[in-house]
Amino acid sequence: MGLPRFTCPKGGDGESSPHLYVANCGPAVGLSYDTIASVFGTYGEVKGVCAADESGTRVIVSYHDKSSAQDAMKALNRHPCSSLGGRLLHIQYSVQSLGKVNNTDSVPVSTSASGLDIPGLYLMHDFVTPQEEQELLAAVDDRAWQHLAKRRVQHYGYEFCYDIRTVNTNHYLGELPSFVSPILERIRTFQTLDHSADIALDQLTVNEYPPGVGLSPHIDTHSAFEDLIFSLSLAGPCIMEFRKYATAVWQEKSTSSSDVGEQISEKNSSFVRKAIYLPPRSMLLLSGEARYVWHHYIPHHKVDKVNDSLIRRGSRRVSFTLRKVRKGPCQCAFPQYCDSQR
Numbered sequence: 001m002g003l004p005r006f007t008c009p010k011g012g013d014g015e016s017s018p019h020l021y022v023a024n025c026g027p028a029v030g031l032s033y034d035t036i037a038s039v040f041g042t043y044g045e046v047k048g049v050c051a052a053d054e055s056g057t058r059v060i061v062s063y064h065d066k067s068s069a070q071d072a073m074k075a076l077n078r079h080p081c082s083s084l085g086g087r088l089l090h091i092q093y094s095v096q097s098l099g100k101v102n103n104t105d106s107v108p109v110s111t112s113a114s115g116l117d118i119p120g121l122y123l124m125h126d127f128v129t130p131q132e133e134q135e136l137l138a139a140v141d142d143r144a145w146q147h148l149a150k151r152r153v154q155h156y157g158y159e160f161c162y163d164i165r166t167v168n169t170n171h172y173l174g175e176l177p178s179f180v181s182p183i184l185e186r187i188r189t190f191q192t193l194d195h196s197a198d199i200a201l202d203q204l205t206v207n208e209y210p211p212g213v214g215l216s217p218h219i220d221t222h223s224a225f226e227d228l229i230f231s232l233s234l235a236g237p238c239i240m241e242f243r244k245y246a247t248a249v250w251q252e253k254s255t256s257s258s259d260v261g262e263q264i265s266e267k268n269s270s271f272v273r274k275a276i277y278l279p280p281r282s283m284l285l286l287s288g289e290a291r292y293v294w295h296h297y298i299p300h301h302k303v304d305k306v307n308d309s310l311i312r313r314g315s316r317r318v319s320f321t322l323r324k325v326r327k328g329p330c331q332c333a334f335p336q337y338c339d340s341q342r
Contacts, residue, residue, distance in 0.1 A: 016070055018063045021052055021094040024087050028057045031084055039083045044068020060094060109239055109275045109306045116274045118242060120288030127283035133234050137318060139179035140206050150213045154206040158325050166224040167325055176204050187230060199228060201322045209317045214298035217243055222330035222338045225323040229286040233278045236314030239304045240278055243295040246270040277306045292334040
């Protein structure tokens with residue numbers, strides 16, 4: 001769920017808090033979180049121990065009350081601790097920082113597709129195992145990335161052309177790579193859709209998003225892909241927002257690399273907004289109305305607010321988007337949103 005962000009209290013080092021920032025302490029110096037919690041637990045009930053950053057040498061120890069933190073600070077700060085390998089700890093009080101969370105732009109976030117009530121939207125948690133996740137990430141990292149303005153991509157089967165927002169069906173790149181075969185097999189046995197066994201997905205786009213990078217609101221071009229669009233989230237979490245506009249709004253084609261589809265100007269404010277939390281290893285499915293009518297959008301945040309929790313995005317998020325290329329005009333039931341029928 002990403003690293004929480006902590007900072008010094010506004011009153012400076014003299015102001016206490018239940019949270020302690022502890023340097024020279026952590027997995028990188030041979031100290032497990034359980035060991036740290038046990039030692040600091042001598043001074044009061046420890047609420048949790050987590051990494052302060054990605055160094056592995058600094059942690060946050062959180063108590064339920066300030067008095068326990070004060071006792072630990074007095075006993076351990078700048079004193080060798082025999083229970084922690086004789087290490088000299090450097091401790092200061094810390095408080096949790098919200099980061100840049102735009103509360104004025106917030107929308108309630110659901111953790112399940114059923115909570116959004118968007119026809120054709122499905123979310124499957126733990127679609128792949130942690131080991132499979134690492135194997136998939138290693139597979140794409142062994143291959144060449146294409147660099148866009150703010151992220152990296154890979155295309156398989158057919159390349160998506162961002163300038164015309166569709167694929168060149170005459171330029172076939174070959175079969176999908178073998179590392180996605182287990183995913184495809186799992187999709188074929190997915191019970192939510194009656195015709196899932198007949199799915200023959202033939203296009204894969206892999207996106208790597210660094211922290212703070214999202215995706216502009218868009219609908220995947222109707223004439224480019226068939227009804228079912230699968231998106232597997234790996235490595236890091238994010239929030240995806242869905243927008244249904246009062247009327248279909250079209251924008252002239254541009255050379256934007258935002259991703260597939262028709263992009264909408266933020267000036268058009270007449271829309272319904274709903275949002276869902278996508279944890280790592282989850283599979284999102286867009287079909288029917290969710291695929292053809294609702295714009296999907298990933299806010300450009302480093303910190304997402306999910307109900308009462310603040311979730312910091314990881315160092316990267318990688319998505320596998322699987323689709324079937326459409327070979328003829330779209331004949332969907334939503335002509336007002338369809339580039340083939342408008």
